[in-house]
Amino acid sequence: MNTLTALVCSAAMFFASAGIADETALTIYSSAQPGAISPDLYRPVPGGGLQGYNIYRQIPGYAIIKQQRNIEIKQGVSNITFTGVAALLDPTTVIFESLTDPTGTSVLEQDYRFDLLSMDKMLERYIDKEIIWGGQRVKLLSVSAGGMLLERPNGEIEFQKGYDGVRFPSMAKGLILKPTLNWMIQSQTGGGQQTRISYETQGITWWADYNLVYKDGKDANHGFLDLGAWVSILNQSGGTYEDATLKLVAGDVNRAAGGGRSPFMYERSDMALMAKSAPGFEQKSFFEYHLYTLGRKTTIPDRSTKQIELFDAAKNVPVEKKMLYDGSKMYMNYGGIQNDKGFGITSNAKVEVFLSFENKEEYGLGVPLPKGRIRVSKLDDADGSFEFIGEDTIDHTPKNETVTIKLGNAFDVVGERRQTAFTRGKNWIIESFEIKIRNHKEQAVEVQIQEHLYRWSNAKVTKVSHNHEMLDARTMHIPVTIEEDGEIVVTYTVRYDWE
Numbered sequence: 001m002n003t004l005t006a007l008v009c010s011a012a013m014f015f016a017s018a019g020i021a022d023e024t025a026l027t028i029y030s031s032a033q034p035g036a037i038s039p040d041l042y043r044p045v046p047g048g049g050l051q052g053y054n055i056y057r058q059i060p061g062y063a064i065i066k067q068q069r070n071i072e073i074k075q076g077v078s079n080i081t082f083t084g085v086a087a088l089l090d091p092t093t094v095i096f097e098s099l100t101d102p103t104g105t106s107v108l109e110q111d112y113r114f115d116l117l118s119m120d121k122m123l124e125r126y127i128d129k130e131i132i133w134g135g136q137r138v139k140l141l142s143v144s145a146g147g148m149l150l151e152r153p154n155g156e157i158e159f160q161k162g163y164d165g166v167r168f169p170s171m172a173k174g175l176i177l178k179p180t181l182n183w184m185i186q187s188q189t190g191g192g193q194q195t196r197i198s199y200e201t202q203g204i205t206w207w208a209d210y211n212l213v214y215k216d217g218k219d220a221n222h223g224f225l226d227l228g229a230w231v232s233i234l235n236q237s238g239g240t241y242e243d244a245t246l247k248l249v250a251g252d253v254n255r256a257a258g259g260g261r262s263p264f265m266y267e268r269s270d271m272a273l274m275a276k277s278a279p280g281f282e283q284k285s286f287f288e289y290h291l292y293t294l295g296r297k298t299t300i301p302d303r304s305t306k307q308i309e310l311f312d313a314a315k316n317v318p319v320e321k322k323m324l325y326d327g328s329k330m331y332m333n334y335g336g337i338q339n340d341k342g343f344g345i346t347s348n349a350k351v352e353v354f355l356s357f358e359n360k361e362e363y364g365l366g367v368p369l370p371k372g373r374i375r376v377s378k379l380d381d382a383d384g385s386f387e388f389i390g391e392d393t394i395d396h397t398p399k400n401e402t403v404t405i406k407l408g409n410a411f412d413v414v415g416e417r418r419q420t421a422f423t424r425g426k427n428w429i430i431e432s433f434e435i436k437i438r439n440h441k442e443q444a445v446e447v448q449i450q451e452h453l454y455r456w457s458n459a460k461v462t463k464v465s466h467n468h469e470m471l472d473a474r475t476m477h478i479p480v481t482i483e484e485d486g487e488i489v490v491t492y493t494v495r496y497d498w499e
Contacts, residue, residue, distance in 0.1 A: 022067070022068060022069045022070065023067070023068040023245070024065070024066070024067050024068075024241050024242065024243065024244040024245070025065075025066040025067075025244060025245035025246075025247070026063050026064065026065050026066070026204075026241050026244055026245075026246060026247070026300070027063060027064045027247040027248070027249060028061065028062075028063040028204055028205065028206045028233065028246075028247070028248050028249070029061065029062055029063065029205075029249050030061070030205065030206050030207055030248065030249065030250055030251075030370060030371060059202070059203050059204070059205055059234060059236055060205060061202075061203075061204055061205020061206065061234070062200055062201065062202050062203075062204065062205070063200070063201055063204045063237070064198060064199075064200055065085075065086060065089070065198065065199055065200075065201055065239070065241070066196060066197070066198040067084075067085075067196070067197045067198070068099070068194060068195065068196045069082075069194075069195055069197070070192055070193070070194055070195075071192070071193055071195050072191070072192050072193075073098075073105060073185060073187045073190050073191065073192075073193050074187070074190050075187055075188070075189060075190030075191075076186070076187065076190070077108065077184065077185070077186050078184075078185055078187070079182060079183065079184055079185070080182070080183045080185055081180055081181075081182055082180065082181040082182075082183065082197065083178045083179070083180050083181075084178065084239070085179050085180070085181055085197075085199065085239060086179065086199075086201035086203070086204075086237040086238050086239030087179045087203075087237065087238020087239065088201050088202040088203040088236075088237045088238050089112070089179070089199045089200065089201045089237075089239075090199065090200045090201065090202070091110065091112040091181075091199075093198075093199045093200040094110060094112070094181065094197065094198070094199040095197070095198045095199070096110075096183065096185075096195065096196075096197055097195060097196045097197075097198075098187075098193050098194075098195050099193070099194045099195065099196055100192075100193035100194050100195075101187065101188065101189050101193055104187060104188035104189055105185065105186070105187040105188070105189070105193060106185070106186055107183050107184070107185055108183075108184040108185065108186050109183070109184040110181065110182070110183055110184075111181070111182040111183075112179075112180075112181055112182075113179070113180045113181075113182065119163055119166075120143075121172070122168055122172055123140065123143045123148070123163070123166075124143070125172035125173075126140050126168060126172065127140055127141070127142060127143065128140070128141070130169065131166055131167065131168055131169070132166070132167040132168070132169065133148075133150065133160065133165055133166050133167070134165065136152075136153065137153070138150045138151060138152055138153070139151040141157070146161065146162065147159055147160055147161040147162060147163075148160045148163065148166075179238060179239075181197075201237045201238075201239065202237065203235070203236040203237035203238065204233070204234065204235045204236065204237040204300075205233075205234055206231055206232060206233045206234070206248055207231075207232055207370070207371060207372050207373065208229055208230070208231060208232070208310060208369070208370040208371065208372025208373075209229070209230045209231075209232050209307070209372055209373050209375070210227060210228070210229050210230075210369075210372055210373065210374040210375070210394075211227075211228045211229075211230070211375055211377070212225050212226065212227050212228075212355075212374060212375065212376045212377070213225065213226040213376075213377050213378070213379065213386065214319070214355065214376055214377070214378045214389065215316075215378075215379070217318075217319075219443070219444075220321065220441070220443045220444065220445050221320060221321050221322075221445065221446050222318070222319070222320055222321065223319050223321060223355075224316045224317060224318060224319060225314075225316075225317040225319045225355070225357060226313060226314070226315050226316070226317070227313060227314045227317055227364075227365070228309070228313040228314075229309070229310035229311055229313075229369070229372075230307045230308065230309055230310055231248060231281070231292075231307065231308045231309075231310050232305060232306075232307050233300060233305070233306045233307075233308070234304075234305050235300050235301065235302055235303070235304050235305075235306070236302075236303060237302065238302060239302055240299070240300065240301050240302045241299065241300040242299045243297040243298075243299060244297060244298060244299065244300060245293075245294070245297060246293070246294040246297075246298050246300070247291060247292065247293050247294070248281075248291070248292040248293075248370075249286070249289050249290075249291055249292075250289060250290045250291075250292065250368065250370035250371065250396055251288065251289030251290060251396060279294075279295025279296045280294070280295060280308075280309055280310070280311065280312075281293065281294055281295070281308075281309075281310055281311065282295055283311075283367060283368060290368045290370070290396075292310070292370075294308065310370075311367060314363060314364030314365050315364060316363075316364075317357050317363045317364065317365065318357065318358075318363065319355050319356065319357040320355070320356045320357070321353065321354070321355055322353070322354040322355075322356055322404075322446075322448060323351050323352065323353055323354075323410055323413060323445060323446065323447040323448065324351065324352045324354065324447070324448045324450055325351045325352075325415040325435070325437055325447050325448070325449050325450065326348065326352070326450045326452075327347050327348050327415055327416075327417030327435060327449075327451070328344055328348070328417065328451060328452045328454065329348050329450075329452075330346065330348065337455065337456050337496075337498055338454060338455040338456070339424060339429060339455070341422045341424070343455075344419075344454055344455070345418070345419040347415075347416055347417040347418060348415070348417070349414050349415055349416060350409040350410075350414075350415070351409060351410040351413045351414060351415050351437070351447060352406060352408075352409055352410075353390075353406070353407045353408055353409065353410050354404055354405065354406050354407065355376065355404070355405050355407060356402055356403065356404045356405075357402070357403055358400070358401075358402050358403075359397060359398075359399055359400060359401050359402070359403055360399070360400055361399070365399070366399045366400065367399055368396070368397070368398055368399060369394065369396070369397040369403065370396055371393070371394065371395050371396045372393065372394060373391060373392075373393050374391060374392050374393065374394060374405050375388065375390075375391040376388070376389050376390050376391065376405070376407060377389060389407055389408075390405075390406070390407030390408045391405075391407075392405040392406045392407070412439065412440040412441045413437065413438070413439050413440070413441065413445055413447065413482070414437075414438050414440075415435065415436065415437050415438075415447075415449075416435070416436040416437075416438075417433060417434070417435045417436075418433065418434055419431065419432070419433055420432045420433060420434050420491070421493070427497060427498050427499060428495065428496060428497045428498070429455055429456075429495070429496040430462075430493065430494075430495045430496075431455070431493070431494055431496075432463075432491065432492070432493040432494075433451070433491065433492060434489060434490070434491050435449055435451075435478075435489070435490040435491070436487060436488070436489050436490075437449070437480060437482050437487065437488050437490075438482070438486075438487045439482035439483065439484065439485065439486050439487070440485060441484060441485075442484050442485070443484050444481055444482065444483045444484055444486075445481070445482055446479065446480070446481050446482075447479075447480055447481075447482060448477055448478070448479050449477070449478040449479075449480060449490060450475065450476070450477055450478075451475070451476045451478070451492070452474060452475055453473075453474040453475070453476065453494055453496075454474070455496045456496040456497075456498055457473065457474065458496060458497050458498060459473065459474060459494055459495070459496050460494065460495050460497075461476060461492055461493070461494050462493050462494065462495050463491075463492060463493040464476075464478070464490075464491070464492040464493075465489075465490050465491045465492065466478050466479075466480060466490050467479070468492075476492075478490055478492075
């Protein structure tokens with residue numbers, strides 16, 4: 001025995017004797033639109049057919065799974081069965097490594113089997129063969145419409161609805177109880193080896209859920225927020241990951257286009273909340289993304305939605321309430337020259353309400369905020385209950401950036417917009433508008449009027465009744481304050497020229 005072989009054998013004996021525990025780690029990538037997965041996802045779809053599972057929409061997410069296990073490997077060429085993998089794994093991504101004998105142990109062939117045992121699968125295998133039904137052997141001719149077409153020993157043909165009472169002479173070949181990887185492995189040394197298996201699986205994703213509580217401030221335009229953040233992990237991959245090291249990647253990671261198997265639908269959803277006293281997520285920059293690593297082991301059950309606190313709640317974050325009146329919102333998709341007098345004169349009456357806060361450390365934040373759904377509530381002093389007042393989604397937001405979320409439309413503040421003048425020449429248009437904002441609240445409000453100069457790219461505002469700001473060449477902002485039970489009227493004229 002040469003020195004290298006002796007060292008490899010000693011390492012194998014060490015791992016086998018040490019009884020190193022199996023380990024699981026998973027890294028989940030956020031690619032689902034927050035809040036876009038319907039609860040209908042969990043409900044069986046009628047007409048599932050003979051697949052044994054009902055088909056559901058593809059969950060837009062994936063994870064990299066890494067599992068370390070002690071495996072007894074024979075010297076030479078042998079076959080090993082590896083169970084406990086995800087049902088939706090991509091076989092082309094599987095990597096097998098021997099940590100004990102990395103140079104002397106390798107996989108020659110791999111076979112992934114996911115044809116799981118079920119009544120439908122057994123019936124498929126026994127078509128044109130004998131089964132036991134009603135205490136006698138009959139020939140199964142076909143299976144359809146939730147029943148069986150049978151041939152009795154005397155030659156009579158009958159249709160039996162349902163499968164109650166069916167027995168099979170033996171297990172059909174090729175069916176398995178769990179998704180399984182079969183390997184043909186060649187090993188120079190054999191013995192107990194510590195191995196690592198990694199693969200990619202579909203059917204698992206994550207996003208952030210933010211719960212905000214709004215509190216009134218010094219006036220109608222300012223307030224405070226208490227902000228809590230949770231990670232929501234949806235696992236429909238067909239695998240359970242026990243006592244796993246969990247990492248989450250936030251960012252837009254590019255992937256090559258490609259298809260995938262239709263995943264299977266499962267029938268329940270579990271919610272698990274982790275203890276707040278245990279170590280939470282540690283965040284760091286990772287390439288051009290952000291990586292969140294949970295400071296403790298956790299279990300991600302199959303067919304479950306799990307929530308884990310992302311970071312400690314931030315208290316009393318200053319927030320500004322903003323109102324926006326966009327009377328010409330429906331005409332902001334710019335095209336060619338619009339010289340029809342009637343184009344763009346329909347008025348939108350709704351005044352939109354937004355909350356805006358800064359993601360700064362001085363407010364208890366200053367951390368990268370992953371893409372997620374924000375739900376906002378407000379305390380009702382009458383009974384001490386929190387009432388829902390709106391929700392929105394945010395994209396990945398770096399620290400020190402402003403977060404703006406839309407809550408809905410104002411009830412007591414309305415807008416009106418009308419065309420007051422229109423003249424047209426061979427290569428020009430002059431148009432005027434009047435905009436009214438009425439405030440029926442018992443306090444003054446600030447409203448940002450937004451106008452889109454939609455007729456042509458060469459636009460110039462020639463007259464305006466109030467101070468204004470051009471956000472770009474075709475978008476104008478006019479900030480106004482409307483007193484309680486008051487009204488304000490804004491007018492402007494714009495000229496369009498073209499060759």
